[in-house]
Amino acid sequence: MSHASTSKRRGFPNPIAWIGRSTIGLLSEVGKLTNFAVRIMAAAFSPSWNFAQIWKQVIAIGFYSLPVVGLSAVFIGAALALNVYTGGNRFGAEQFVPNIVALGITRELGATITGLMLAGRVSAGIAAEIGAMKVTEQIDALKTLSANPFRYLYAPRFLAACLTLPILVFVSDIIGIMGGWLVSVFGLDFDSTTYLRNTVDFLTMEDIVVGLIKAVVFGAVIATMGCYQGSKSKAGATGVGRAATLSMVGAAVLVLAANYMMSTLFVNIGI
Amino acid sequence: MTETTSPILQLKNVEKHFGSNRVLRDVNLDVERGSSLVILGGSGSGKSVMLKCALGLMTPTAGQILFDGVDVTHDQGKTREAMRARIGMLFQSGALFDSLTVWQNVAFRLLNAQKMNRSRAKERAIETLKKVRLGASVADLYPAELSGGMQKRVALARAIITEPDLIFFDEPTTGLDPITADAINDLILEQVNALGAATVTITHDMASARKVANEIAMLFEGEIIWRGPASQIYDSGNDYVDQFVHGRADGPIQPAI
Numbered sequence: 001m002s003h004a005s006t007s008k009r010r011g012f013p014n015p016i017a018w019i020g021r022s023t024i025g026l027l028s029e030v031g032k033l034t035n036f037a038v039r040i041m042a043a044a045f046s047p048s049w050n051f052a053q054i055w056k057q058v059i060a061i062g063f064y065s066l067p068v069v070g071l072s073a074v075f076i077g078a079a080l081a082l083n084v085y086t087g088g089n090r091f092g093a094e095q096f097v098p099n100i101v102a103l104g105i106t107r108e109l110g111a112t113i114t115g116l117m118l119a120g121r122v123s124a125g126i127a128a129e130i131g132a133m134k135v136t137e138q139i140d141a142l143k144t145l146s147a148n149p150f151r152y153l154y155a156p157r158f159l160a161a162c163l164t165l166p167i168l169v170f171v172s173d174i175i176g177i178m179g180g181w182l183v184s185v186f187g188l189d190f191d192s193t194t195y196l197r198n199t200v201d202f203l204t205m206e207d208i209v210v211g212l213i214k215a216v217v218f219g220a221v222i223a224t225m226g227c228y229q230g231s232k233s234k235a236g237a238t239g240v241g242r243a244a245t246l247s248m249v250g251a252a253v254l255v256l257a258a259n260y261m262m263s264t265l266f267v268n269i270g271i
Numbered sequence: 272m273t274e275t276t277s278p279i280l281q282l283k284n285v286e287k288h289f290g291s292n293r294v295l296r297d298v299n300l301d302v303e304r305g306s307s308l309v310i311l312g313g314s315g316s317g318k319s320v321m322l323k324c325a326l327g328l329m330t331p332t333a334g335q336i337l338f339d340g341v342d343v344t345h346d347q348g349k350t351r352e353a354m355r356a357r358i359g360m361l362f363q364s365g366a367l368f369d370s371l372t373v374w375q376n377v378a379f380r381l382l383n384a385q386k387m388n389r390s391r392a393k394e395r396a397i398e399t400l401k402k403v404r405l406g407a408s409v410a411d412l413y414p415a416e417l418s419g420g421m422q423k424r425v426a427l428a429r430a431i432i433t434e435p436d437l438i439f440f441d442e443p444t445t446g447l448d449p450i451t452a453d454a455i456n457d458l459i460l461e462q463v464n465a466l467g468a469a470t471v472t473i474t475h476d477m478a479s480a481r482k483v484a485n486e487i488a489m490l491f492e493g494e495i496i497w498r499g500p501a502s503q504i505y506d507s508g509n510d511y512v513d514q515f516v517h518g519r520a521d522g523p524i525q526p527a528i
Binding site: 140146 | 352384
């Protein structure tokens with residue numbers, strides 16, 4: 001074969017082969033991630049919990065995420081109130097601002113925004129930490145010292161994320177509603193007492209619980225993705241950086257996909 | 272249980288392939304009790320893969336690994352754990368856990384696998400740190416606060432705290448200046464002799480090899496191409512070994528650049 005034709009073939013890969021390779025690659029990746037998730041869950045739900053590690057992760061994942069979660073929620077709540085007011089104004093429905101802000105935040109935005117922010121802060125952080133441990137042979141060292149990384153490293157992060165995400169989402173709900181209240185009362189001339197009474201009267205327990213259930217799933221997704229990408233990190237700063245990026249992107253997409261699927265489920269079962 | 276005269280570790284016809292790349296080719300190796308075997312080899316010769324197979328961190332494509340006469344090749348359960356309880360490992364980078372203090376690193380197995388109470392484990396860790404010439408004052412520091420030589424000593428303390436029967440050393444002197452490297456070699460010898468443990472050291476540092484080895488094996492392109500007493504290493508009659516031990520660029524081994 002001539003050199004020219006070889007170059008041409010390299011420049012234009014066979015599209016069928018490319019689709020085949022990509023599909024096999026994707027399925028293989030989904031299989032590996034699922035296998036990894038099952039192993040994390042098996043470790044997380046077996047009763048020898050490492051409480052010291054779990055508590056450490058609760059502080060790292062939960063407590064230190066409060067500022068970013070609070071700031072995101074207040075701005076989302078404020079923007080939502082403004083948009084609902086402007087849109088509702090077109091057909092005289094601006095009085096529904098408190099109801100729609102409360103519903104939008106508790107059922108959807110509180111959990112989703114918290115999930116997305118933590119996909120960045122927590123999932124990428126976990127991937128970078130585990131990735132750095134992998135490339136400095138600390139994971140191998142754990143194994144030789146008879147500590148199972150799934151039990152010692154991954155399960156505490158998984159449990160801590162599943163436990164703290166609902167608390168963070170609850171905080172996000174309150175601060176998000178407060179963001180809407182701030183804009184409505186100080187910018188749109190709503191009466192403070194009426195706004196708050198409308199919010200409290202309108203919200204049901206189901207609205208809040210729906211967001212909290214989503215939060216548990218998002219916690220599982222965020223921690224699993226971080227641990228998975230970190231555990232297969234390649235050597236060097238590039239490898240660890242790539243693990244963090246893949247983890248953040250993967251967790252964010254899965255959070256949004258899981259959110260849609262759970263919203264559909266909850267609507268179908270009438271919650 | 273097998274006779275106590277059998278080798279502590281045996282690799283039988285071990286192969287490890289990554290796709291079409293045969294990293295280990297029919298490796299046969301016995302490590303006798305109390306002996307010190309050094310495995311020489313250049314970069315990419317398969318040393319680290321062999322070590323990982325022996326430790327159970329990788330599963331060989333073919334062949335058998337026996338520890339104290341028991342086949343541990345595929346076992347990831349109790350047999351493997353029983354083996355790991357009797358081995359120590361000093362990683363090339365030290366592999367100390369950044370998030371734990373020095374004493375928690377040294378006493379890691381005691382705290383986690385053996386569930387020893389913390390005060391007793393800390394006492395044992397400080398005793399072991401003394402053996403590697405580190406004072407109790409470093410016990411509460413974090414690994415990042417120590418020099419490279421001190422980190423290697425802490426890693427050595429972690430490898431010997433449970434008084435293992437077999438200790439692996441992966442490039443124990445890499446990244447250290449020659450004087451610190453020699454001090455680490457002395458410490459390794461002293462502690463290994465005190466324990467009576469067998470050791471497998473992989474290195475390309477000839478000064479280190481000369482100092483710690485009873486026996487030397489040379490790994491080249493995944494095969495053991497020579498094995499003999501340490502005293503014969505400069506008189507091996509093998510062109511590959513000669514080139515390696517004299518550090519010559521010319522010879523049958525192509526430099527890895």
